[in-house]
Amino acid sequence: MSRLALSDADKEARDWFIETAKARNCSTTVDAMGNIFAVRPGRRQGPPTFAGSHLDTQPAGGRYDGILGVTSGIEMIQVLDDHWVETEFPVGVVNWTNEEGARFPISMLASGVWAGEIPLSHAHELREVGHGNAGATVASELARIGYLGSTPCSHEATPMAAHFELHIEQGPTLESTSRKVGIVHGAQAYRWFTIEVTGRAAHTGATSFAHRADALLAAARMVSYARAAAEKHGALASTGIMNVEPGSTNTVPGHVKFSLDVRAAKDHIVDAVEEELRNAFSAIAKGEMPSGVGMMQDAEKGKPCIVEWTTDSNSPAIDFHEDCISCVRKSAEATVGDETDLTMDMRSGAGHDSVYASRQCPTSMIFVPCKDGVSHNPEEYTAPEDCAIGAQVLLGAVLRFDRLRARRGW
Numbered sequence: 001m002s003r004l005a006l007s008d009a010d011k012e013a014r015d016w017f018i019e020t021a022k023a024r025n026c027s028t029t030v031d032a033m034g035n036i037f038a039v040r041p042g043r044r045q046g047p048p049t050f051a052g053s054h055l056d057t058q059p060a061g062g063r064y065d066g067i068l069g070v071t072s073g074i075e076m077i078q079v080l081d082d083h084w085v086e087t088e089f090p091v092g093v094v095n096w097t098n099e100e101g102a103r104f105p106i107s108m109l110a111s112g113v114w115a116g117e118i119p120l121s122h123a124h125e126l127r128e129v130g131h132g133n134a135g136a137t138v139a140s141e142l143a144r145i146g147y148l149g150s151t152p153c154s155h156e157a158t159p160m161a162a163h164f165e166l167h168i169e170q171g172p173t174l175e176s177t178s179r180k181v182g183i184v185h186g187a188q189a190y191r192w193f194t195i196e197v198t199g200r201a202a203h204t205g206a207t208s209f210a211h212r213a214d215a216l217l218a219a220a221r222m223v224s225y226a227r228a229a230a231e232k233h234g235a236l237a238s239t240g241i242m243n244v245e246p247g248s249t250n251t252v253p254g255h256v257k258f259s260l261d262v263r264a265a266k267d268h269i270v271d272a273v274e275e276e277l278r279n280a281f282s283a284i285a286k287g288e289m290p291s292g293v294g295m296m297q298d299a300e301k302g303k304p305c306i307v308e309w310t311t312d313s314n315s316p317a318i319d320f321h322e323d324c325i326s327c328v329r330k331s332a333e334a335t336v337g338d339e340t341d342l343t344m345d346m347r348s349g350a351g352h353d354s355v356y357a358s359r360q361c362p363t364s365m366i367f368v369p370c371k372d373g374v375s376h377n378p379e380e381y382t383a384p385e386d387c388a389i390g391a392q393v394l395l396g397a398v399l400r401f402d403r404l405r406a407r408r409g410w
Contacts, residue, residue, distance in 0.1 A: 001063050001378060005056035005098035005109075006034065006141035013055040014147060017070065017095055024077045026092070029158065030149030033110035033123060034142045037158055039092040040077050042402070046410070047159040047361075049087075049401050051076055051394055052094030053167060054353060058102045061376040068368075068382065069166040070095050072391040079395060088406040089161060091398055096353040097138075097147075104138050105129050105259075106313050107192070111353035113153045115360050120153055130241060155360040161410065162324055162401050163357035166366045166394045168382050170350050172373025179344045180389050181332040182367025185325060187348040187355050189270045189317040190263040195222065197285065199305040201246055201254030213303035216244055216253035221284045222307075226260060226277055235264035235273050236349075259312075265347065267316050281307050318355050323404060324364035324397070331396030332366075335389055362401075366393050 003009040014036060018028050021038035029037045039048050053069025056062075073093030080087065096114075101107030104126045112118035124139035142148035151157055169175075174182055199213030223239045230237035241259040260277075264270045280290045287301035329343070336342040346367060357363045368390035371381040404410075 001057065001061060002059055003055060003057045003062055004059065004103040005100065006103070006138065006145055006147070008145070010056050011145040011147070013067070014095065014145075017055065017074070020074055021077070021093065024074070024081055026077060029151050030147055031114070031151040031153040031158060032120060032149055033113050033138075033153040034097040034147040034149060035110050035114060035153060035158075036095040036147075037092055038077070038094075039090050040080065040087070042087040042089040042091065044089055046089045046405075047161040048090035048092035049162045049164070049398050049405070050092045050094050050160050051164050051166070051398055052096060052353065052357075053165050054096045054099035056098055056100050056102075058100055058376045060378055061380050063378075063380050064168045064370065064382045064387075065170065065375050065380060066099060066167070068168060068387060068390065072166045072387070072394050075391050076395045076398060087399070087402045089402055091402065094163075099353050101313070103128050105192075107351050108315070108353050108356050109138070110153065111356040114155055114158070115356040116155065117356060117359065160357065160361040161405060162321075162362040163354060164324065164328070164364060164366070164394060164397050164401070165352060165354045166368070166390045167352060168370040168375060168380070169346075169367040169373070170370060170375035173346065174344060174367060174369035175371065175373060177344065179342055179369070180336050180386065181343045181393055182346040183325060183328050183332060183343055184320065184346050184348055184365035184367055186317065186319040187315075187351060188263055188265045189267045190261060190313075190315050190351055191270050191274065191311065192313040193260040193262075194310040194312055195219070195258050195260055195281065196308045196310075197222070197256045197305050198308075199252075199254050200303065202252040204250045204252055207252060209302055211303060212252050213254070213305050214252050215256040215305055217302070218284055218305045218307070219256040219258055221289075222277075222281050223258065225280050225284065225290065226262075229276050229280065230262060230273055233264065233269050233273050233276075235262060235269050237262045237273065263349065265317065278309065315351050315355055318358050320354070320358055320364040321362035324362045324401065327397040327400040327404065328364050328366055328393065330400055331393045334396055335392045364397070366390055366397065
């Protein structure tokens, strides 16, 4: 289940993908970010209609997240071959590199480079975090596992007519409402930050509260405030990484670095949360207690700390293409029936490669239920019949878009 981007396990999955695609007479291309494009020819020349997702995972989860969209794309190619189906234009399957951002800390990294939103040099120089090989970069690991391709990573070098992505919902809505298919209209905005709090390391037993510049205490108050502020604005926020130095039981922490993820349906909401948090974190670092920190307002102030912000990633809210959404809707109705109680119009709460793909080609997504809404966890599970429904909807959506292109002369 653990296939961190550009690890040996990721290489094994990539090798399987290429071998399987070639066995189905697909041509394969690897670009400078290690994205893999497998293409089945059509009756006419033109950019392929792609199904795609990612094979890399979070450290503790990856049974369905991402890989369902890739394996379903391979299944689509197999079904077309088994039934001697000729598409009007080429169709393909793409595996995007480092979608998760777990090992190299920018999510949807390689699709962002392909879309022209992230510079290739910045992506190549990105260093591994938190997994034991701090010297490793994206470029060095691509070369190490043999996936530093010669094709430029760009939408000009590898154009797409459309991008469809099947994915587990990663939330509880479909399962809790007994729906089978989510018709995804877009994705909410999110912004990632690295926050550094610098105080002063000191002896625990010899330094009173009033004389401490406790970086961890300030960081803890910031994390607590972030949740309260996000909730107030109808947003979400979380901290998933926290590094504390010097890391000794009897030493007051002098330096803390932590991640902050803020998400909301609209860009202006993320802007409002960020503005409030910047002001509040500055006050907390000085020892002040903004409302929202809760019971800590009466605590001893201590000495001030310094807080610094770095914006790591910014993904604005996105709306998918109406033609692609329509193809997904018609395919879902053909698969599960046109009863509205089996499908649901949705927005994605998570970022996906489709977010960047949508900036350069028509795009939409298909969601299927996952048990208890759990993802990024070893318990992640989607029933086989739900995987099959999703794969069937994906196949139908791609074929409908192919026919739409032929009718419109694209």
